[in-house]
Amino acid sequence: DTAVSQTPKYLVTQMGNDKSIKCEQNLGHDTMYWYKQDSKKFLKIMFSYNNKELIINETVPNRFSPKSPDKAHLNLHINSLELGDSAVYFCASSQDAYNSPLHFGNGTRLTVT
Amino acid sequence: AQKVTQAQTEISVVEKEDVTLDCVYETRDTTYYLFWYKQPPSGELVFLIRRNSFDEQNEISGRYSWNFQKSTSSFNFTITASQVVDSAVYFCALSEVNTGNQFYFGTGTSLTVIP
Numbered sequence: 216d217t218a219v220s221q222t223p224k225y226l227v228t229q230m231g232n233d234k235s236i237k238c239e240q241n242l243g244h245d246t247m248y249w250y251k252q253d254s255k256k257f258l259k260i261m262f263s264y265n266n267k268e269l270i271i272n273e274t275v276p277n278r279f280s281p282k283s284p285d286k287a288h289l290n291l292h293i294n295s296l297e298l299g300d301s302a303v304y305f306c307a308s309s310q311d312a313y314n315s316p317l318h319f320g321n322g323t324r325l326t327v328t
Numbered sequence: 329a330q331k332v333t334q335a336q337t338e339i340s341v342v343e344k345e346d347v348t349l350d351c352v353y354e355t356r357d358t359t360y361y362l363f364w365y366k367q368p369p370s371g372e373l374v375f376l377i378r379r380n381s382f383d384e385q386n387e388i389s390g391r392y393s394w395n396f397q398k399s400t401s402s403f404n405f406t407i408t409a410s411q412v413v414d415s416a417v418y419f420c421a422l423s424e425v426n427t428g429n430q431f432y433f434g435t436g437t438s439l440t441v442i443p
Contacts, residue, residue, distance in 0.1 A: 256367070256417055258433040271430060305373060313423035314361050314380065317431060319373035 218242050221306045221320035228296055229328055236291045236323045238306030246270075247289035248307040248317065249281060258305070264289055296327045331355065332422050334434035341410050342442050349405040349437045351420030357381075359425040362396065362403045367436070368416040379403060410441045 221238040228234055240247060248271075249261040262281040263271035269281070278294045293300060306320040333352045341347045353362065364376040377387060379396050387394045391408045407414050420434040 256436045256438075258419065258436075260431065263430075303371065307373075313425050313427070313430075314378075316363055316375040316378050317365075317373075317421075318375065319365075321372045324371075 219306055219308055219318050219320040221304075221323055223323060224321065225324050225326075227326045227328065230296055230298060232296050233292070233294045234296060234325070235293070236304055236306075236325075238289050238291070238320055240287055240306075240308040240318070242308055242310070242318060243287075244308035244310050244315075244318070245286060246309045246311070247283065247286070248309075249289065249291050250305040250307060250319075252303040252305060252322070254302070262289075262291075293325075296325075298327050301325055301327045330434075331432040332420050332434035334418075334420055334437050336437045337435070338438045338440070340440045340442060343412060344409050346406060346408050347410055347439065349407075349418050349420075349439065351403045351405065351434060353401050353403065353420070353422045353432075355401075355422060355424055357424040357426050361423045363421040363423070363431075364394065364403075364405050365419040365421065365433075366416045367419065368413075373419070376405075407439075410439075412441050412443050415439060415441045 219240045246265045248263045251259050261275045264283045266286050267283045280292045283289045303322045303324050305322045307317040309315040309317050331354050360381045362379045366374045393406045395404045417436045417438045419436045422432045
């Protein structure tokens, strides 16, 4: 069974569209994250939720909105997509706070044309 | 300021050579954790190791070994007798007790092992 699964794997869309990426973890972890990896491979945290509560909200355009219906799910909705949003988005989860490793999903490659 | 520095952007070695990937971190916390992740060409991020700030013992796992030195704020990763399957981008990361769920990643080192 996949521990952290995110869908879709690839997402190609046009500027101005709205899209969502879904993430689910079956590890029983309390904390979930969204990371963005740009073309230079730099990993930047976007959001973190602990037990459905937002605890990290980095400087991200408000076109990005995370939603956590329960602690096993953390979805990412993006409004009015822009060319600069093209990247790979990774969902991750961890058991505790700072001392547990992150378990990543396989990533969603978003291409905005 | 960058909390985790991986100065080596790209490294190429010939198969069977040993290679060390450098990681230097910066923190004022006394309690923190360090991690290494591997990202092969297929794109997934794979956790390799975690080390806490109170445990300076070196760790060896097969061909992989890690050298943690608080005196130099370094957590270096050595691959012995490299193989083509080791080709990947390797990330070092830091998490601190005072910043909770925040993980700071280095910019990664791209390792190419040439057959």
